[in-house]
Amino acid sequence: MRAVLAGAITVVAVIAALARGASAAAIAPALTPTAPPAPSPVLTLTGVAVGLPGATVTYDYAWPGHTCATTDTVTLVWDDGARTVITNSPIVTALSCEATLTGRVPGNASPGAHFPTASVQTRANSGARASSAFTVVGPPTATPTAAPTATPTPTPTPSPTPTPTPAPTPTDTPAPTDTPTGAATPTSTTTPRAADVLPLTPTSGGTSGPGGMAVAGVVVVLLVAVAVGANVLLRRRRERLRGQDPFEFLR
Secondary structure: OHHHHHHHHHHHHHHHHOOOOOOOHHOOOOOOOOOOOOOOOOOOOOOOOOOOOOEEEEEEEEEEOOOOOOEEEEEEEOOOOOOEEEEEEEOEEEOOEEEEEHHHHHHHHEEEOOOOOOOOOOOOOOOOOOEEEEEOOOOOOOOOOOOOOOOOOOOOOOOOOOOOOOOOOOOOOOOOOOOOOOOOOOOOOOOOOOOHHHOOOOOOOOOOHHHHHHHHHHHHHHHHHHHHHHHHHHHHHHHHHOOOOHHHHHO
């Protein structure tokens, strides 16, 4: 559009000059077309657009309208403060100064979008800034590994102290006890003599009666008791004399 407008202005100027009687020699330079300016260099990202520090990047460089020697070199520079050179590649196509640039992202590159630049060495105005960014991502954060929990050493359970079994206490076996055989009770063979029995005589009064009978009965009982007592004493005396009966205390 600008070229058409410029051409129209030029024609109008020429017509006006001719109307004023200008010579053709003066008008000729105005009719000479002006050459358009050469296109600027272009740097295009053709590889991956995201990566870690140290990742590989690939760009295509071209400078349309210019011709370079095949011995020329194109330099790719990272956009950090140190202007780190990523790679130097030779010209592939002399026409338009085309070259393919492959290099690695600096290891200390900061995360974020980056726009490297490229230029032909020894050629002024050949610098080009990347048209699209390469995004650097930070390394993944390492998940801390939990320290293994030490397994406590089990405390041995003390074994119970065995309780000694008490020895049985010997029991004294009692000696067999002889069962005493009861000694035969001696039967008294003593018969009261006739002299030991008082005759029932009448009282001095010559007559018997109830009072005399009572006295006689008492006398008889006393005589029998004396005889029995004497018999018992005699028997015991005999037993003491023997002294052989160990079981007398049981009686």
